[in-house]
Amino acid sequence: MTTPTRIDRRFAALKAAGKKALVCFVTAGDPDFETSANILAGLPKSGADVIEVGMPFSDPMADGPAIQASSLRALKSGQNMIKTLKLVADFRKTDPDTPIVLMGYYNPIYVYGNERFLTDAKAAGVDGLIVVDVPPEADDELCLPAIRHGLNFIRLATPTTDAARLPAVLANTSGFLYYVSITGITGSAAPVATDVHSQVARIKASTKLPVAVGFGVRTGEQARAIAEGADGVVVGSALVTAIQQSLDKEAHATVKTVPAVLDLVSSIAGVLKSA
Amino acid sequence: MTLTTPSAKLNSYRAGPDDRGFFGLYGGRFVAETLMPLILDLERAYEAAKADPGFSAEIAFLNTHYAGRPSPLYHAERLTDHFRAQSKTGGGAKIYLKRDELNHTGSHKINNCIGQILLARRMGKTRIIAETGAGQHGVAVATVCAKYGMGCEIYMGATDIERQSPNVARMMLLGAKLNPVTSGAGTLKDAMNEALRDWVTNVHDTYYIIGTAAGPHPYPAMVRDFQSVIGRETREQMVALEGRIPDTLVACIGGGSNAIGLFHPFLDDKSVAIYGVEAGGHGIDIHNGHAASMTGGTPGVLHGNRTYLLQDADGQIEEGHSISAGLDYPGVGPEHSWLKDSGRVTYVPATDTEALDALKLCTRLEGIIPALEPSHALAYVTKLAPTLPCDNLLVMNLCGRGDKDLFTVAKALGIKI
Ligand SMILES: Cc1ncc(COP(=O)(O)O)c(C=O)c1O
Numbered sequence: 001m002t003t004p005t006r007i008d009r010r011f012a013a014l015k016a017a018g019k020k021a022l023v024c025f026v027t028a029g030d031p032d033f034e035t036s037a038n039i040l041a042g043l044p045k046s047g048a049d050v051i052e053v054g055m056p057f058s059d060p061m062a063d064g065p066a067i068q069a070s071s072l073r074a075l076k077s078g079q080n081m082i083k084t085l086k087l088v089a090d091f092r093k094t095d096p097d098t099p100i101v102l103m104g105y106y107n108p109i110y111v112y113g114n115e116r117f118l119t120d121a122k123a124a125g126v127d128g129l130i131v132v133d134v135p136p137e138a139d140d141e142l143c144l145p146a147i148r149h150g151l152n153f154i155r156l157a158t159p160t161t162d163a164a165r166l167p168a169v170l171a172n173t174s175g176f177l178y179y180v181s182i183t184g185i186t187g188s189a190a191p192v193a194t195d196v197h198s199q200v201a202r203i204k205a206s207t208k209l210p211v212a213v214g215f216g217v218r219t220g221e222q223a224r225a226i227a228e229g230a231d232g233v234v235v236g237s238a239l240v241t242a243i244q245q246s247l248d249k250e251a252h253a254t255v256k257t258v259p260a261v262l263d264l265v266s267s268i269a270g271v272l273k274s275a
Numbered sequence: 276m277t278l279t280t281p282s283a284k285l286n287s288y289r290a291g292p293d294d295r296g297f298f299g300l301y302g303g304r305f306v307a308e309t310l311m312p313l314i315l316d317l318e319r320a321y322e323a324a325k326a327d328p329g330f331s332a333e334i335a336f337l338n339t340h341y342a343g344r345p346s347p348l349y350h351a352e353r354l355t356d357h358f359r360a361q362s363k364t365g366g367g368a369k370i371y372l373k374r375d376e377l378n379h380t381g382s383h384k385i386n387n388c389i390g391q392i393l394l395a396r397r398m399g400k401t402r403i404i405a406e407t408g409a410g411q412h413g414v415a416v417a418t419v420c421a422k423y424g425m426g427c428e429i430y431m432g433a434t435d436i437e438r439q440s441p442n443v444a445r446m447m448l449l450g451a452k453l454n455p456v457t458s459g460a461g462t463l464k465d466a467m468n469e470a471l472r473d474w475v476t477n478v479h480d481t482y483y484i485i486g487t488a489a490g491p492h493p494y495p496a497m498v499r500d501f502q503s504v505i506g507r508e509t510r511e512q513m514v515a516l517e518g519r520i521p522d523t524l525v526a527c528i529g530g531g532s533n534a535i536g537l538f539h540p541f542l543d544d545k546s547v548a549i550y551g552v553e554a555g556g557h558g559i560d561i562h563n564g565h566a567a568s569m570t571g572g573t574p575g576v577l578h579g580n581r582t583y584l585l586q587d588a589d590g591q592i593e594e595g596h597s598i599s600a601g602l603d604y605p606g607v608g609p610e611h612s613w614l615k616d617s618g619r620v621t622y623v624p625a626t627d628t629e630a631l632d633a634l635k636l637c638t639r640l641e642g643i644i645p646a647l648e649p650s651h652a653l654a655y656v657t658k659l660a661p662t663l664p665c666d667n668l669l670v671m672n673l674c675g676r677g678d679k680d681l682f683t684v685a686k687a688l689g690i691k692i
Contacts, residue, residue: 158309
């Protein structure tokens with residue numbers, strides 16, 4: 001990719017300022033389209049540097065109970081791919097700078113049509129993709145076409161990605177590398193920070209890409225500890241859990257829903273940025 | 276390009292998958308990065324085992340002395356007579372039942388489990404996980420784990436736990452830990468999601484025994500290879516009995532393992548007509564009322580492979596429905612999807628009611644209570660056989676016995692037990 005994307009520019013600016021990136025994940029349409037739009041709109045001011053927008057899927061195989069439930073809430077409220085792209089396009093009308101990464105599983109993209117999806121995502125103002133179940137072995141399916149459309153394709157590296165495999169994972173990755181700090185599903189227990197540091201050091205020795213660490217991060221203190229040696233941290237399950245805890249008995253949004261997420265992001269950002 | 280190149284050589288239907296695990300458009304390895312090294316490891320281990328004559332010898336020994344193979348190829352005389360009496364053309368195929376319900380544990384599932392547990396041992400794994408729908412696969416896994424002293428955890432949907440209680444008791448008796456799955460509709464798809472989540476978490480010591488010819492490469496090919504003993508035996512037995520190979524093959528399709536096991540050795544025999552029978556549930560026209568992913572679905576990506584799926588226009592997977600827990604799955608093994616598109620195999624649905632009728636028919640005429648899954652295959656045989664000539668040799672895979680279904684069947688037929 002020749003011209004730097006929003007993601008490249010954002011990580012470069014943070015690095016120049018000596019700051020770590022806070023990457024925030026929420027599911028599109030959780031708990032409903034309008035509340036979700038309000039959460040997205042408030043995230044940058046609360047301290048989110050990069051936003052990962054989950055494309056809800058009925059069978060999120062790599063996710064734990066919190067994100068599973070979040071996905072199902074979104075689907076139940078009528079979220080679909082068209083609305084997810086609209087959510088991003090609406091966000092872009094007022095925020096030209098904050099990078100948006102769509103994250104999810106391959107099937108909803110495949111069924112929407114890969115080329116149509118890449119065209120529409122780019123037009124909506126999406127900057128990058130994380131598709132959990134499309135490994136480097138299948139780069140010709142979606143990764144290479146995404147790059148041709150000017151989108152970053154961000155890969156996950158995990159504790160099972162050994163030295164022999166890492167080059168394949170890095171080969172077509174751009175924007176940043178997402179280091180999954182544990183073997184397991186999202187929302188699991190937090191990893192031991194020192195284990196993560198040595199893994200991140202191993203990866204950074206092989207790439208100039210920024211590395212963001214995720215899975216299991218819930219608090220500002222954890223974020224700060226984990227981020228040491230890395231370029232950023234990802235927080236997801238904690239945010240969708242905050243959404244869930246703010247809902248009424250019928251699982252509808254309340255006045256508390258948007259602030260619940262944004263306050264948590266502010267508090268995590270406060271600790272992370274004070275590093 | 277994977278998307279356009281058929282994996283099989285032009286003159287063979289038996290050459291797939293290609294080296295990336297594709298059968299034409301279908302199959303592949305669509306899994307999270309955490310699992311990718313494990314899947315590649317498994318592929319290497321399986322290739323090494325295949326090249327080792329000791330591995331196939333061990334399987335052959337266990338098939339004979341533990342599972343009780345070969346299973347008989349049985350001429351069902353009264354079913355044959357019944358269909359002949361119904362024939363409007365003076366025909367009626369000669370019906371043979373491949374008696375895989377007589378295997379140890381009561382279904383074809385043991386064929387696959389023997390192969391995979393031996394592989395798991397070769398790989399030094401100590402903990403086994405599996406998903407199960409009807410519980411037949413769970414029982415077969417728990418059985419081989421008991422035999423080899425391996426830790427065993429089974430994921431089973433809460434709905435299925437209720438409708439297959441005899442198998443639940445068997446698994447517990449065999450020492451397996453049963454993990455009920457309440458997400459989704461609590462059936463096979465959800466159990467498979469949970470098993471994958473377990474695997475992603477316990478990568479170092481755990482081997483996942485997938486129960487059907489689906490999932491990421493190499494599972495579809497490997498499970499097919501282990502199940503192909505069904506078709507190889509059928510071929511030999513039919514030649515011994517009739518002096519030639521069969522004309523017609525019929526098997527039910529859940530994920531498609533018993534079917535591909537019977538079909539695969541015959542795919543290149545052009546004279547053999549092959550039928551796979553999917554679960555038509557309440558009827559193919561009823562939205563979300565069936566589990567016929569090929570007859571009523573579209574291609575998509577789930578559980579590690581591209582294949583026909585029951586899904587909505589947004590790519591969300593639907594639950595489907597079948598009276599049979601073993602067929603109640605919104606996908607199908609990728610090789611079947613490819614065989615459907617290539618036209619080599621014909622896939623048809625049979626409804627819950629048709630399957631129940633077939634179960635009664637087989638029980639009364641042959642004294643054999645089939646499982647609800649092969650009852651779907653028999654339901655199609657009841658339509659097909661009367662239209663075929665008398666010299667047509669038809670083999671139906673009777674891949675499981677009906678004991679596990681007695682409560683479901685009794686309830687459906689209004690019998691009090
Ligand atoms: C007796 C029996 N037949 C068939 C099936 C369906 O599986 P497959 O299509 O892989 O043979 C099952 C699954 O549980 C089963 O128990």
